[in-house]
Amino acid sequence: MDHATTISKSRTAPVAAGADAGAAASAANAVRVMVVDDSAVIRGLVKRWIQETDGLEVAGSCSNGKQAVDQVGKLKPHVVILDIEMPQMDGLEALPGILAGSPGTKVIMASTLTLRNADISLKALSLGATDYVPKPDSARGIAGSEEFRREILVKAQALGRTAQRAMGASGATGAAGEGTGRSTAASAPARSAIPLGPAPDKIEVRKASSVPPRILAIGSSTGGPQALFDVFEKIGPAIGAVPVVITQHMPPAFTKILAEKLGRLSGLPAKEGEDGERLQAGHIYVAPGDYHMRLRKDGPGVAIALDQEPPVHFCRPAVDPMFESVSKLFGPATLGVVLTGMGHDGREGGRVIADAGGTIYAQDEATSVVWGMPGACAQAGICAAVYPLDQISSAITRQFAGRR
The missing domain is CATH 3.40.50.180 (Methylesterase CheB, C-terminal domain)
Incomplete structure (x- = not known):
């Protein structure tokens, strides 16, 4: 994954009446992200990073998997950042309900770097999660980790654009858990901040080697x-x-x-x-x-x-x-x-x-x-x-x- 794309750290204020139409269209095309984590500190940090980043907005946040399953059908987020270890319903248990409630939503599993969590994350991928992000093992470590921040934002942007194409035009969203992003009008997806590599009309190919591979x-x-x-x-x-x-x-x-x-x-x-x-x-x-x-x-x-x-x-x-x-x-x-x-x-x-x-x-x-x-x-x-x-x-x- 090439993280060279710049992540904006200063986001403009919500578009006011009469503001530039291009800015309004950009806001309407934002990737909507739901944050699901039992730590209020981590939820707050990730929500703030999303709010500060052009092209992303917070669709909602939940403190356990059951809340996410209950809310996802109404919110239809493009991306869910899903913690693994949570009370009441953990991430692996919630995953099927999230995917059923909002087909096309991309789920990014978030877990600390343990063999158990790695095993669970790979199992989640086989059950329909799209990707994973390793997170530091403490709120203080997460707050100071530029790598974790960058990975969350880059993956949310790229996978969110893919989800927008899969889900079609995006409708208005409501509230979930502790907070939401702005309501968004239906419109065509904006150009991604991550170069996804649209296919050219014709791809030039080279002849395969005649030497048997070793x-x-x-x-x-x-x-x-x-x-x-x-x-x-x-x-x-x-x-x-x-x-x-x-x-x-x-x-x-x-x-x-x-x-x-x-x-x-x-x-x-x-x-x-x-x-x-x-x-x-x-x-x-x-x-x-x-x-x-x-x-x-x-x-x-x-x-x-x-x-x-x-x-x-x-x-x-x-x-x-x-x-x-x-x-x-x-x-x-x-x-x-x-x-x-x-x-x-x-x-x-x-x-x-x-x-x-x-x-x-x-x-x-x-x-x-x-x-x-x-x-x-x-x-x-x-x-x-x-x-x-x-x-x-x-x-x-x-x-x-x-x-x-």
């Missing part, structure tokens, strides 16, 4: 876990003769759970990569949270190199460093895949792979939660093909079988 490298972000699950449930037998490396934008703890689930789905050994570990065919290595994962030559073999160099596109791990290192070692025998995600991480590394004669596949816009990363690759003209998610696994299988 490695599979995958990059993904927002919506990526569910996309990875879909792909790896189908490709296990096809990739047993090569190593697989994955960078999914995820924090620590989450990547461990992700690797374990990919192993169960594929039937192959899967784990977080370890520094100095030799790659083995038929094994899946996931970049651990907060570490870039690169590959390096190690005698006759190839080993993993982890580092905590500065984030790339505000992300660590990032896809570009991994792709670039893979290409240096495997050249035209590289198969790279870019799945759904915000921003453009993977584009420059994908260009290195394509320029070395390797193959890049990207997920299409229609099946991506956000067509940022795969869209950037498609628009750069570095892909051999752009596929719907349900065709990516068969494309990978064909490539390893020598059929294109």
